[in-house]
Amino acid sequence: MATAHAASWAASLTMSQLPPAVVRAAMESLYNYIGCAIGGASHPTTAAARSALAPLFGASTSTLLGQDAKADAAHAALLNGIAAHVHDYDDTHLATIVHPTAPVASALLAQAEALGPGISGERLLVALVAGIEVECKLALGVWPAHYDVGWHITGTVGAIGAAAAVGRLLDLSPVQMEHALGIAASQVTGLRVMFGSDTKAFHVGRAAQNGLLAALLAQKGFTAAPGALEASRGWAAVVDAITPAAPQNIAAQIHTLGHTWEITANAFKPFPCGIVVHPTLDACLRLHDSAAAITAVHVRVHPLVLELTGKTAPADGLQAKFSVFHAAAAALRSGAAGPAQFADAFVVRPDVVALRGKVTATADAGLAADAAEVVLTLADGAERRVFVEHAIGSTAVPMDAAALEAKFLGQVTPVLGAAAAARASAMAWGALESTDVAQWAAGLSE
Amino acid sequence: MATAHAASWAASLTMSQLPPAVVRAAMESLYNYIGCAIGGASHPTTAAARSALAPLFGASTSTLLGQDAKADAAHAALLNGIAAHVHDYDDTHLATIVHPTAPVASALLAQAEALGPGISGERLLVALVAGIEVECKLALGVWPAHYDVGWHITGTVGAIGAAAAVGRLLDLSPVQMEHALGIAASQVTGLRVMFGSDTKAFHVGRAAQNGLLAALLAQKGFTAAPGALEASRGWAAVVDAITPAAPQNIAAQIHTLGHTWEITANAFKPFPCGIVVHPTLDACLRLHDSAAAITAVHVRVHPLVLELTGKTAPADGLQAKFSVFHAAAAALRSGAAGPAQFADAFVVRPDVVALRGKVTATADAGLAADAAEVVLTLADGAERRVFVEHAIGSTAVPMDAAALEAKFLGQVTPVLGAAAAARASAMAWGALESTDVAQWAAGLSE
Structure with a gap:
């Protein structure tokens, strides 16, 4: 009955059911998504x-x-999904490391535009929440094995979330929605x-397409197996x-739909790389002023950090996102950890490579995933030590609206220019007031 | 090294490397595929x-x-893949129950046409063999768990086979081919x-699209992880x-590429349903003349038959393909087991339903997958018993060219009419002589 319950819940979700905190989280998620998708538009992978x-x-x-x-809706879903994820800068449902918005919103926006004029921002937002909730509940059900x-x-549950979202947008019946899922x-x-590799971001775009396709097929009577999940x-x-x-x-998780809301636990990344590196970056940024005198850097991190980001000698920007060693060196060297610090040229800069060579790491299962310790040894033998209990961007220390906006402008300005970026930011915040999502979406990139 | 070896093998395969038996098997596979794809063109799922x-x-x-x-190449790949599999009438690599040709050929034909004039039938056939060999070797590597x-x-390995085939067609380098895989x-x-459900055939079409997309992306420099397989x-x-x-x-299987050829073990189905039911159908067709006097039917089959086709009360044609009970009743009642016996109306016919209710089945792990025993109890108390050691269509008793042609015409005539079906059959046999696959493919349906 889990699939049927998820389908029936998603197919009947309305604005009036959404608590204010859910609406706010959804708006922030959509806003952050738009910044990421525009920010990744000119990436070589896209x-x-x-x-x-x-x-x-x-x-x-x-x-x-x-x-x-x-483009047509399916290709727009793919390419916006790739763009939104390619900098590893999109959002994170921390309990599952799902990046929830990119697969769902990419499918949803593309199809909303394809439907033509008259889709309201409210309708878009309700569908987005339906998709993200189904997606994250399923992720909780299969996490961590x-x-x-x-x-x-993100790719595997993202497709199902995207189907739920587009299905809601298309007003599928509960039966059609079950087939779509x-x-x-x-x-x-x-x-x-x-x-x-390029294929990581492709997963996210393909998940958006997979879900979109599923909803479109189900709308025309295409069937899946009952209780497929x-x-x-x-x-x-x-x-x-x-x-x-x-x-x-998964059945147990699905039955919490509408009772606990996963989107309110969605976190936004202050840094464009794997979230497990963020505590280390946070610590290293605080230690930046000692960069010149460093003889050794030791980081103590959650075991997942080395499992996911243990590359010691990344060759380019994409690989550098999976190197806690690069991350530490980059943040210590430049006092920043934005797209510039994960650009190909920065990754091979001799001073960065040299400092990276001084970084060692220990996995400590006693640490939380959002904590890290960094110890510098300086030329005079002195040590400097910073312990980060909750990294910036974690649920304990979330990015506020001003920080989200700074991130948005930092991503969008290089692509659209400052004036258009500011316009896009204002428009993106105004999604909920839109009476015509097609016009709104087209206007975001102008 | 397995992925690299598969990529390098597929990227460099040429006509001169193909033994005559491989060429013949490839031509039969392509011919059978075309009949199935045209035959499924008007199916409601398609x-x-x-x-x-x-x-x-x-x-x-x-x-x-x-x-x-x-349509565009990606949608043609999807829809031809669905059509070719929707009657469960396409080919089978018996060692893995992969249906090898539909995902590979659907991607390949669609892209060959998109490339425009001048692609030869030989080039198409070499690419088809490259794809099917990679696909079946991978299947052997992960079979049966x-x-x-x-x-x-068929969906999971089919995508990789389709990528190998389209990659060969596009003349990808070994490095690009590794990314495509x-x-x-x-x-x-x-x-x-x-x-x-409809989604079974969708898997096959989607596999074709997945592989096509992979090859197109790799051609433009898109990267995957090294050694991805x-x-x-x-x-x-x-x-x-x-x-x-x-x-x-899988590495061990991949290293047999070009030494043993899986396509020569490809089998063609005489009946449009799951191949595990075929021994039962073969036996029941031989017992057809007793149908009127039956009081009980007992079938003894390989355990996979009941696992895969244990539906006792199928509601429509798609479900009936997964009911050994329907299959036995249909073959006994009508003395045939073609598309008509798996049509929705036939499945719910009262006399068929009544006979189906008299069928019982036992799984016997001592039986081979292509064997079955059927025992009829007649109204006068007499028993009739048929044991099929190797079903028609198995590698031991393959369909010959005449049987393949009868099957082709049986599928294509209802869609195109008798004259066009005969023309299509002659053209389909002539693939290898074509100097322009685009023209050839377009001509098949005229």
Whole structure:
């Protein structure tokens, strides 16, 4: 009954059911997403995908954010999803390391534009919440074994969330919605082995497409198996094969839909790299003034940090996002940890490489995931030590609206210029007031 | 090194390396595929998908077989893949129950047409063999645990085979080909729980799209992780999580590429339903003349038959393909087991339902998968018993060219008419002589 319950919940969600904190979290999530998608528009990964797929584009219904171009809804979903994730700068549901908004919003915005005039911002927001809630509940149900075995969880649950969101937008019936969730569930995209390659961001865009496709098929009567998520040999049993209780686990999570809201636990990244590195960055930024005199750097971190970001000699910006060693050196050297510190050229700069060579790391299972300790040894033998209990951007120390806006402008200004970035920021905050999402979405990149 | 070896092998395969038996098997596989794809063109599943996705179609470069229409290459790959599999009438690599040709050929034909004039039939055939060999070797590497846990193996390995085939067609370098295989591997589509719903055939079409997309992206420099198939937490480790040796298993299979040819073990189905039911159908067809006097039917079958086709009360044609009970009753009642016996109306016919109610089944692990025993009890108390050691269509008793042609015409005539079907059959046999695949493919449905 879990799939049916999720379908029925998502298909009937309305604005009046959303607590104010949920509405605020959804607006912040959408705002942060738009900044990330525009910020990633000119990334080489996005550009390569666009160049490969442009010959397949259909009617230009849907905006490629930040690209002064449109595509059919499915390709817009893919390319906006890639762009929104490619800097590893999008949001994080910390309990599962899902990046919830990019797959859901990419599908949703693209299809909302394809539907044409008259879709309200409220309708968009309700669908976004439906998608993100379904997505994160499923992630909680299969976490951590599903991730541990090697699935890129944002891709796998993202498709199902995207289906729920587009399904809500299309006003699918509960029965159609159950089929949509099933069709999406059968497309399990994303392997962690791809981290550090173009394919990591592709997973997110493909998840958006997978979900969009599922909702469009279900709308025309296409069927999936009943109970696809929890059935014997259904989604949970297959994608979390080493956990016998996986179907019950997802069912338990699904039955909390509407009672606890995952979107209120969504966190925004102050730094464009894997969130597990953020406590180390936070500590190193506080130690920046000692950079010149460093002879050794030692970081003590949660074990996942070395598992995910243990690359000692990253060759380019994408790989550097998975190197706590680069992150520490970059933050210590430049006192910043923005897109510039993860650009290809910065990663191979001799002074950065030299400082990176002085960084060592210890995994400490006693540390929380949002904590880290950094100890510098200086030329005169002195030590400086900083312990970060909760990194900036964690749920304990969230980014406020001003910080989100600074992040947005930092991403969007290089793509659109300062004046257009400020306009886009104001428009992005105003999503909920829009009476025509198609016009609103097209205006974001102008 | 397994991914690199597969990539290098597929990227450099040439016609001169193909033994005559491989060429013949490839031609039969392509011929059988074309009949299936045209035969499934007007199926409601194909029609629903086309109706849902037509608004997304790009430039009309690629034929929708049997549909008198074209679409962009990605949508043609999807819809031809769905059509070719929707009757469960396509081919089977018996050692893995992979249906090898539909995902590979659907991507390949669609992209060959998109490339425009001048692609030869030889080039198409070499690419087809490259794709099917990579696909089936991977399947052997993860068989049977991957299938047992619930993956629809045709979807999961089909994408990687399609990427190899399209990659060969596009003349990708070995390095690009390795990326293509990786991008395809990250899209793991197909859950067995979907058997009996529209989504089963969708898996096959989506696999074709997944592989096509992977090859197109890799051509433009898009990267995947090195060694994506065999790496720690790579494809094999993730999709066959319960087998610690999975990476070594696929590596061992990949290193037989070009030494043993899987396509020569490809089998063609005489009946449009799950191949595990075929021995039972074969036996029941031989017993047809007793149908009127039956009081009980008992079938003794390989255990997989009941696991896969244990539906006792199928409600429609799609479900009936997964009911050994329906299959036995249908073959006994009508003395045939073609598309008509799996049509919705036939499945609910009172006399068929009544006979179905008299069928019981026993799983016998001592039986081979292509064997079955059927025992009829007649009204006068007499018993009739048939034991089939190797079902028609198995590798021991393959369909010959005449049988394949009868099957082709049986599928294509209802869609195109008798004259066009005969023309299509002659053209389909002539693929290898074509100097322009685009023209050839477009001509198949005329």
